[in-house]
Amino acid sequence: MALFNEILKDGESLFRDTVVLDYDYQPKIIPFREVEQKQFAIAIKPLLQGHNGRNLFVYGAPGIGKTTACKNVIRELEEETEEVIPLYVNCWKENTTFKVFYKICELLGYKFIISKKTSELFEMIRDKINKKAAVFIFDEIDKLEEMDFLYTILEDIYRKSIILITNYRDSYTEMDERIRSRLGTEFLCFRPYNEFEINGILKQRRDYAFVSNCWDDEAFKEISEKCTEINDVRIGLYLMREAGNIAEEKSSRRIEVSHVAEAIRKVEEFHIKPKDGLDEEMQMLLSLIKEQTGKKIGEIYYVYAEKGGDMSYKSFYRRITKLEEGKFIRMEKTAGKEGNSTLLHYQANKKLTEY
Numbered sequence: 001m002a003l004f005n006e007i008l009k010d011g012e013s014l015f016r017d018t019v020v021l022d023y024d025y026q027p028k029i030i031p032f033r034e035v036e037q038k039q040f041a042i043a044i045k046p047l048l049q050g051h052n053g054r055n056l057f058v059y060g061a062p063g064i065g066k067t068t069a070c071k072n073v074i075r076e077l078e079e080e081t082e083e084v085i086p087l088y089v090n091c092w093k094e095n096t097t098f099k100v101f102y103k104i105c106e107l108l109g110y111k112f113i114i115s116k117k118t119s120e121l122f123e124m125i126r127d128k129i130n131k132k133a134a135v136f137i138f139d140e141i142d143k144l145e146e147m148d149f150l151y152t153i154l155e156d157i158y159r160k161s162i163i164l165i166t167n168y169r170d171s172y173t174e175m176d177e178r179i180r181s182r183l184g185t186e187f188l189c190f191r192p193y194n195e196f197e198i199n200g201i202l203k204q205r206r207d208y209a210f211v212s213n214c215w216d217d218e219a220f221k222e223i224s225e226k227c228t229e230i231n232d233v234r235i236g237l238y239l240m241r242e243a244g245n246i247a248e249e250k251s252s253r254r255i256e257v258s259h260v261a262e263a264i265r266k267v268e269e270f271h272i273k274p275k276d277g278l279d280e281e282m283q284m285l286l287s288l289i290k291e292q293t294g295k296k297i298g299e300i301y302y303v304y305a306e307k308g309g310d311m312s313y314k315s316f317y318r319r320i321t322k323l324e325e326g327k328f329i330r331m332e333k334t335a336g337k338e339g340n341s342t343l344l345h346y347q348a349n350k351k352l353t354e355y
């Protein structure tokens with residue numbers, strides 16, 4: 001009976017390969033980012049010709065292919081030459097000069113470096129790289145606690161391209177002037193994808209991740225729409241995986257609109273901590289606002305300073321506006337007798353779909 005064809009048998013799965021749904025899976029083809037990849041290549045190219053490379057400051061919203069596009073260029077570079085060494089560092093993990101140099105030494109294949117000091121690590125890096133050329137990629141630079149390493153690299157490495165990647169355009173102005181002037185970077189903005197592009201990217205992943213013909217067209221379209229609305233490919237990948245799991249739990253052979261609706265509901269119900277969203281400092285500010293919710297911004301800054309916070313009011317304010325942009329808090333402007341003021345409200349239940 002046809003009815004039984006709709007039901008998943010024991011041990012049968014809708015998934016063919018879930019690895020391709022992982023956020024850090026590196027696809028072989030990166031469509032819709034040709035222009036950006038070209039920009040990376042243009043910055044690196046002089047190194048292949050024995051000259052110094054250019055530096056790039058790359059920015060754009062989370063989940064729109066900055067890391068992926070850059071890594072793809074690096075992969076092609078590795079296929080092309082051994083004379084230019086690519087060094088990718090995620091500054092979320094390596095957030096101090098020591099950790100950055102330590103990581104680079106590891107990437108360069110140095111062993112027995114545990115007891116080395118920062119300056120010794122850098123000497124080893126310099127010795128090796130100055131015989132060739134290097135592309136330094138520092139991803140998520142907004143998570144850095146210090147940037148001295150950039151200064152050191154700028155001064156003492158001869159042939160290099162430095163690529164800085166961040167979700168925040170502001171990270172540039174937050175950099176030390178002496179670093180900025182030496183970097184002389186060009187800017188590369190990643191614009192958001194449109195629906196056609198999101199649809200194409202998700203389809204590519206879907207066709208590898210799932211067995212053929214298990215997706216209802218309408219169901220897939222809803223994921224694509226939701227993902228476009230939020231403008232973060234990761235959400236689309238997450239929803240596809242969730243919807244697949246829900247369909248499997250119900251022993252359904254097809255992934256239907258109802259499964260997608262449940263997946264979307266599920267992520268909306270939970271307070272999902274945005275993975276790349278907030279660093280420690282922002283989390284700390286957020287919990288302070290939670291504690292002091294409804295009070296004036298000036299009062300909250302006062303409490304912050306009382307507790308030993310050492311940010312200037314200007315930096316504090318900038319971070320508060322970032323929290324508002326991320327919808328973690330709400331800023332309410334009021335006009336009272338004593339003049340205008342801004343109240344800060346904590347927003348409970350930040351939803352995944354509100355990114």
Ligand SMILES: Nc1ncnc2c1ncn2[C@@H]1O[C@H](COP(=O)(O)OP(=O)(O)O)[C@@H](O)[C@H]1O
Pocket residue numbers: 022023024025026027029030031032033060061062063064065066067068069201233234237
């Ligand atoms: N053009 C694209 N082609 C294929 N996959 C993409 C593309 N853009 C983004 N992705 C996928 O979306 C996810 C998020 O991309 P990522 O490069 O990590 O974003 P960002 O660094 O901008 O936060 C990754 O899983 C990546 O593979």
Ligand SMILES: [Mg+2]
Pocket residue numbers: 066067068139
């Ligand atoms: Mg990234």
